[in-house]
Amino acid sequence: MRHEWGFWLLLAGSALAGGPLLWPGFPPSHDGVLHVYRVLEMDRMWRAGVLYPRWAPDLVFGLGYPLFHFLGPLFPWLGTIAMQLGLDLETSVKIVLAALIALGGAGVYRLARRWGIHELGAMVAGLTYVYAPFRIRELYWQGDFPQYLALSLLPWTMEAFHGYLQEGGWVRRWGAGVAYGLLLLSHNITAMLGTAALLGYGVLLGITERPPRQRVMGALWALTLGFGLSAFFVIPALRDRSIVHLDRLLQGHFDFRKHFLGLDRLLSFVPLQDQSLGNPQEVLTLGTHQVLLAAAAFLSWGGWTGRQRALAVGAGLGTLGMIFMMTAPSRFLWEHLPLLSYAEFPWRWLGVAGLPIAAMVGLGLQGFQRPGWRAVGAALASLALTLGTAPLLYPFGKFTMLRQATLADLQAFDRAAGLTGLTSVGELLPRTVTAPSIPGSPLEEAYRQGEEPLRLDLASLPSGSEALPLSRHPLDQRFEVRLPQEAVVRFWVFAFPGWQVQVDGRPVRTWAAGELGLLHAEVPPGTHEVRLCFCGQWDWRLLELFSLGLWLAGGARWLAERARGWRRGMRLPSVPAPVLTWGERVGLGAFWALILGFKFFYMDPHTTWFRPRSDPDSPPGMAVQVDVDFGDRIRLLGYTVSTPNGVVRPGETLTLSLWWRALQAMQVQYSVYVHGLEALPPNRLRFQSDHMHPGEMPTTAPPWREERYIRDVHRLRLPEDLPPGPYQIKVGLYERGKPQAVLLTDRGENGYFLPSILLVNRPMPREARLPQPIPFGGSLELVGIELPAVVAPGASWSLWLYWRALSPMPTSYVLFVHCLDAQGQVCGQSDGPPYGGIWGTDRWPVGEIIAVPVTLGGAQEPGRYRLRIGWYTWPSMEHLRLPGGEPSVTLPQEILVR
Template sequence: MLWLLIGLKAWWEGANQPGLPREGDALLHAYRALEMARMWRAGVLYPRWAPDLAGGAGYPLFVFHAPLFPWLVAALSIGLGLSIEQAMKAVLMIATLGGSLGVYLLARRWKLSPPAAMTAGLAFGYMPFQLQQSNYPQYLAITLLPWLLIIVDGALRGGGFTRRWSLSLTVALLGLSHNLTALMGYLLALSYAFALGISRKSRGRNLRKALAAFALGLGMALPYLGPSLIEIPQVHLERARTGVYEMVHHFRSLLQLLWWAPIRDERWGNRPLILTIGLHQALLALPSFALGLPGRRRTWQVAVRWGWIAWLMMIFLMTPASRPLWAILPGLSYIQFPWRWLGPVGLIVALLIGFSVEMVKPSIRWPAAFGASLLLILGTLGFIYDGGSRVPFARATLADLHRYEREQLYPGLTATGELFPKWVEGWPEPPPDVVRAYARGEEPDRLDRRTLPPEALARTLRLGPLDQRWEIQVPHRTPVRFSVLGYPGWMVAVDGRPVPTWVEARAGWLWAEIPAGSHQVRLWFPGQWRWRLLDGIAIGIGLGWLIGSILRRRRRNLQDPPSGPPAGAPEPHGESLHWGATGVALLFLLALDLRLPYHLWRITRVPLDHPPGADLSVQTDFEGRIRLVGYQIDRWAVSPGETVRLTLWWRPLIDLDEDAHVYVHGIPADHPFAAAQAFQSDHVHPGDLPTRRWDPEKHYRDDHVLKIPYDLPPGPYRLRVGLYGGSNNRRWRAGSGEDDGVDLPQVLIVRRTVRALPSPVSFGEALQLNGGEWPGEVRASEPVELWLSWRALRPLDRTYTLFIHLVDEKGRLAAQQDRLQLTSMWPVGEDVPLRAKFPPLPPGRYRVRLGWYLWPSMEHLLVHGPSGGNPEWESPQELQVHP
């Protein structure tokens, strides 16, 4: 147990950094807990309606989202005077310790030795899925899973009231933690009970009592589970199950499920969610397979077989191959994201790691356990230390909550506003007086006085979050609007008598009619009668069974039959900490005390403005707020109709208060002063993350796919990158000048096959003419079109001008074009097709002369031949123009 606590030290160091992570849902759950604590202070312990969400319009958040985590945070915050941030971290620490302890005790129930059980407990605490997620209610529910299995084990062994009551309580707590994880946990517990029944031949009487206790536990969770199901038709829950949230987008391949955790700190702010079992954990669990083979200890054989079957089944459910199963099995799609099975999988893998350690010889089992524990810690450093700046939350207010909702586009602290009532369209704007009240830190008055007649009088009697009263005098029957969204459970009473209410079309505000005269009007939210019925059933089940069991019991079973070595019994031979193992233990303790995992991770940290693999030559600051750090491109030459993948790396220089959008424009480069774009890519949220959420201590990867049109003329194209934003989509200034964008250092070549010359022609060992096409004969009324294929032989730091002369038989200039080309941006070794079009020529014979020069010095690139260097090259092929 002591080593289990010490082993979690690295986890606690990562979680206890000041502030909360910017990425993920940490802040979202913190604000939910803030709302719960605010309601507790107002005397409402289970506020199914959250009146301060959606900008103050109200939201049925706690009808659909489990209350246990915010309850615990609110209890610690109010009871111990902790800030919401401190209370959250305390709950997470207790949950982590409790979950790891539960796995340890579960392993001991299967008669694993202390070192093996300790390793299993640490494997659960350092589960990659647990460490990288910030869905804290789900985290809490997963840490309850080992306790559910322990108590199922005990209930099937027999015993009385304590074990059955513990089972009911655990089932209820799991349901109140996270309904989706609870469903998976209940299925896992049923499979575990089946395995125990096979191995121990449990009596049917015990099984029936356990099932009854399980059902009573579900009944105790009815106050949440019931409304969360029956109220679905009242809201837009389909928004959270369509588009990017649709189940089909959240399967994982086997390679993804077994992928490594990050092995260095790349400061990648929008790194894709790494949903993995962890290759290091899978490899550590692999040896346990041998314990399931015939001829092994019967108890271990059954446990390992159950573990492997459950592991493989859950892996299958997370892969695309299981999609038909999700479609036909009732209730399975309720889990929403297949990768949620990683939580129960983590428990199974942790136990199998314990069995792997148990296979080691007793004399070296402790050193093996410490070695495996160190690997478990090192394998998850990328999740423990995220490397970015964090958001302080100690003094957060409701005004901060509203700002977070707006900036992050999280109405009601949900991703899509899926819990707005069905009759609400969009996101209603609360009246200005409600907004001003929140800004002053006051309770808002929900009576919209703008709907009262001018001669009406209204006096506030009481203001509470869910209960407000006024004395109102009106000259005639008057409909009055209240600044709350209508939802079943709101009531309005006039002089103590409920009156009918209705909701405003599209906006959803609650209305009621007040008779003429002076009246006391009350607006309050007592909830629905069926909610109160479910509350009563749950309380009745709990109290009734508790009282009935106490009255029926005449004898009390003080403790369960021991399943492992009795308390205080000596360790089996060879498993105690002998001098060699003691030395390893001391080294393990010293490594954690000196923060060795953190220092190892810090060595891998990428410097700011140096994302791995990026070309850093384009670093440019946009208005001192965002820096273009670098780029990566998969190729510089492409054919019409193909695509090019371009990755831009950005970093915010400050905390941004507005969203910036990115554009990439392809602009013809053979006419450098032409501004018309030929193709483009725009990202409203670069890197699929609003820039308001960006962390100045991290880089953000922005992937663009440039589609080259089939009819795009071949040639070189500049790739221009910039930012724009604001209500008028103003382009941001790049650098210290007036430019509104920056060109990538090389041009993109759209290919065209040009007939090759008999031998290439070199101009100053810098540029080479590889091909040329022009007609041998044309009519005098037809324009003349030439195609030339050029190649840069080396990187150029100058921009040359190409001249093309058409000369007649006497060597006189008949037509010419001089065109500045961005040769300093040409990629070396790529053929660059250039097109020149001349107006119709008089009849006669013509030759083509080509050359390059610098402007304004007129320094030419020379073509070397038998007679020395020439400033131009003349084609031996003639052009015949017929009348």
């Protein structure tokens, strides 16, 4: 591979993707900075002599957090290795990310060559994966660096298993196990999804390669080996889920049911990114340009071998399967497959789906037989791939500088971002922590002074006690304590398995107490040496020794096998010989040189093609401007409702987009609520939406302090049994976690009612439709009616009339319904605009059938009754007339009172 020009051209093309890594700082992504701070915490523990710290002592304001016990440690390890070489934090992480850009593309390149795809096709396949919209999004907008790492390892894991099934041998089997073990250590969720994709790839290989049974069993052995190599992490992380608040990842914003995507979004183009938008649009798409290139590849079907055709079919089916898993019809699988719900967001499959799409795009180049046309096709495909994702290659906003970041900065970031332990909702807090939030700790001042904090709570000692620190280690501290009496001593750490308190070298009983669940222990009177240490558990140590033994034993044998192979003249596994002509090499080399030069020397410093800037006070897409201020802190600029005519039905989902803008810098995090209330008394709350942060952007975050607006999208699911009628939408803000602490508007109200009124419409039953509509004045027509067949004397009558507007109406007409007895005399009536005038005829959209309820006072005498219906204006009393000039119509249907 290293001797192939296609590989080096791939690296040249991949360099475009790493452009923003050359800029100072990190872009304001959702998670990027927190993952950088995780590297800082890992480096701090390495310097303290702890290579695998299950407990991160400096998180949650120094109270600690079992971060690396539950989350894959591989990315923090890689960043820490770079820091141990003397690089600063920011440079270390960026070097790792740059390497991962090349690693992912190279893995796909190698995988494509395994299938006999020529160099240019393999190059284009690698570029397809490098520039997959989801992967570029992960780098600069979402910032989930461990997920990006896992997606970069996944093609290599597939390639390793492919190589073993093709060629066999202990060395390749060991390599497959190592690749899978690293995948398991990188990112929990991607490892789970990637395992499913790996098994599917194994089925494809079984069909095409037809490996002997011995190799199939060897591949299963390699999977088991990978699990064993990572057992020290995987087994405790799975087993100990019940002792933390991991259930928080199944609730609220993280409930997977809220994040299914529609095909329109999955197959959309990558949109331009507005620099005035403080929370850039979530780009969750396969990329229309990539989907089109993958589909067009099938035009080369005739030029493929049988194996390549099987690859194309398998890749296509795999892509369709992943699309299914990202859409609502797959909900039953998400609800019943073990652990899948912890993936939180179905769109995570986008990362894995980049692999089969890359394979299909690479196969498309096989159809070009003439070298010149093949080079032109590769150049055009490469240009489409880079331009299609270009809007994501220009992140904007205030970049975060982290070259000299400290642990105090880490804690300040945690507080400002509204995080707990560098995680979203404190899901790894021990179960014994019952406090709704962790406001801080007395240890923070020590961090600000750059000192190691003392974790013994001196205030918990009885009067007359003395305590002298003997050693200060982040996970092991010793004190000489003199107590006049027996005392319960408190430590500033959360109680968690692995923490131990020793008195004079002997462990004593510990327990969690208080809503913070802090560690407590009982110490007898007298002078003692008290030791607080995170000593771990025997089963953790056993698993660590087991995995370490596998690494050492396997690594030693691997070195021995490689040395024996070199002595025997064994060649490294190779892929088919290069197929590029010198003309293709020179032409494509010049092409990439031109593209790179154009980007770095012209586009980057001068153009805003991919990042325009709109008016922050009048955002594009905002339909109604309201400019309502909340507490002189935040302004609601306006909104847009997904139903332009204001008519919805029960069971539908209503999308409400709100636009906010900060009026001042805020130190408090606010949440937003949207309430759907009946517009008629008693104005009951019927549906709602709450967001922890407006637009998923904490109000303490930088975009709220800049000249930018925040787009906040609420999807309101209307209940199936929602009563028809008009509804108002009320919007308000309150302090996060304190619904009672509401921000008042500039009018002194606890919320704002949007001027748009919604009508929850009642669908017309088929049996209610009239044989012939009855028109009124060219403005309205009666198309259906629901009447009671029999009612009791004195009981009120409830009926539904179904009307269609034939033209816009400038006024709200009054509807009258008269009850006529057998002699034609009026014995009851109802007069008034529909829905009390709240949803009068002046609001009715043309062509929409509107259901109008009518209630009549009951007839007292038994008999048969009929209804007379008409419309008029008030106060002129001018009627809407029928075609024959009549002011009303008497319906032929009769109602029996008995």
